[in-house]
Amino acid sequence: MDHSKKNQKTILQSSRRDFVKNTAIFTAGMLLPTMEMAAMANVFNDKTLKLAVVGCGGRGTGAAVQALRADENVQLVALADAFEDRLKGSLESLQKEFEGTKRIQVKDNHQYVGFDAYKKAIDQADVVILATPPGFRPYHFEYAVNSGKHVFMEKPVATDVPGVRKVLEMAKIAKEKKLSVVVGLQRRYQNNYLAIKQQIDEGKAGLITSGQVYWNSSGVWVNPRTANQSELEYQMRNWYYFNWLCGDHILEQHIHNIDVANWFIGEYPISAQGMGGRLVRTGPEHGEIFDHHFVEFKYPSGAVISSQCRHQPGTWSKVGEVFQGNKGIIDMNDAGAASISDFQGNTIFEYKGRRDPNPYQVEHDKLFASIRNKEGLNDAEIGAKSTLSAIMGRMATYSGQMINWEQALASEKILMPQEVTWNSIPPTVPGADGNYPIPAPGKTIIF
Structure with a gap:
């Protein structure tokens, strides 16, 4: 981005x-x-x-x-x-x-x-x-x-x-x-994902009961503050690190993997609970967002998805998804690989094509x-509901509380002002020490 x-x-x-x-x-x-x-x-x-x-x-x-x-x-x-x-x-x-x-x-x-x-x-x-x-x-x-x-x-x-x-x-x-x-x-427009979804619909993996979805990477860009730059311009040029503009990386990036879980299961999560924080990206240049989140999403069918996203250089990286059905294991890779295997390791289905077309x-x-x-x-309704799924995960990690779908959907907390001008004061501003307020589980009010 x-x-x-x-x-x-x-x-x-x-x-x-x-x-x-x-x-x-x-x-x-x-x-x-x-x-x-x-x-x-x-x-x-x-x-x-x-x-x-x-x-x-x-x-x-x-x-x-x-x-x-x-x-x-x-x-x-x-x-x-x-x-x-x-x-x-x-x-x-x-x-x-x-x-x-x-x-x-x-x-x-x-x-x-x-x-x-x-x-x-x-x-x-x-x-x-x-x-x-x-x-x-x-x-x-x-x-x-x-x-x-x-x-x-x-x-x-x-x-x-x-x-x-x-x-x-x-x-x-x-x-x-x-x-x-x-x-x-x-x-949702990528051949290996479409091929596996067809196999799921045909029952090759059985009912999905659990899964693990990942966006673990080293992080993204930072644009240094420049002389005579207003706080609003600084945040606009570093929008990734401010929730009113970005929503945290669990939403901006990891939504892809959460959306795959929603799509493959055929449902949206009914609850989320998890944890997160800032261990590596702790300076003011990284605004107010966490550098790691771990969330358990529970679905109406009883399926539980473990969701990981991390922005920490030098750590294990993975962007992809794995799901367990009652007949087999689904392994997805954004680069193009995809397979379903039984519990003895025998291949039930393998996508042998490439990621092409783009x-x-x-x-x-x-x-x-x-x-x-x-x-x-x-796609607007799908996009909105997967957005809400990721926001629900953020609510869980920021608060340390169990959040359910109805509770999340009813939230009136506004992060993004309806109107912004160059004279506007951003919703989040740094303190006297130059640092931005950071969410604290058990203390942060999310509603």
Whole structure:
């Protein structure tokens, strides 16, 4: 999620490699080439679709590339970001990526900067990419849906429960309007995950009774504070470390693995309890979030999922999921491996393909096919409920209490202000010693 130009370049280079591969979409148990899907879609509608990007960091820039590659009749017409340097850097990268084409049509007066810029950009488009820090997502999604726009939005879709409820409300309205909405939970568009889900549905692993899901890594970027920088700008440029903007890494990153558990089990958790804290990332440059969380999620069926996420350099790293069914063990790996084995170690099923096609690309292929074919693909409710699952985990680790679904869903605690201006005071500010208040289990009030 690094917003630097270096990260934008890396994403674009990665995209180039992915696009020259044999892109395909896993649908109804078979693979369909992307170009075939695009051709099928355009039989129904060859209108040029206007695209706007709200949030011009690395993810927004990468998503713009994927959207433009998904459909040959899409033009980027507007950009919006809180920071002009990010917007200009994104535009420059995209112009280089599509040099010699007419795909980038962003006029000077359609480059919008500021906290209200999203409205102006959305107004120009048929399809919008929402890729700002996730605290803003509910309000941006609300405006887009009320404006009748199709949406790709990054996960998570909120940082607090009032935001989740807003997304759930707008998800229903989007369905009523037959708008297409895709949320960036790309494992749901990834071939090895789709193949294993089909095997689960066919009963090959039996009933899932337990599992372990992981996002253990060394952590992410830090942007040092600069001279004459306001507290708001500092937090905006280091949004990952502030809950009103990010929601902690159990939400911003680990939501992927929690979502896989929800998807494979076919339920959402009814309760969560766990622990967490800060042992390695303890300085003010790491804001207010924890560097480790461990949560037990219990599901209506009785399944219990152990959830780990950690940002500690030099420790064991794993991003993936393992599940135990009453017939076998499911082992997932984000790199592309996937298998089901029995309790004696014999293979029941093995996914022998590769991670290709790039699931980040497939998300957009499916979105634009849905728009063209008027299918009304809508991930918003799934995204909101998996967001709530991760927030419930954060509530459990911050408070040290058992949190249930109904209790979490009823929370009125607002982390993200509805309106932010450059004169706003952030919801969290440092103390006299320069440190931010840190959640303390047994003391922190989460409702």
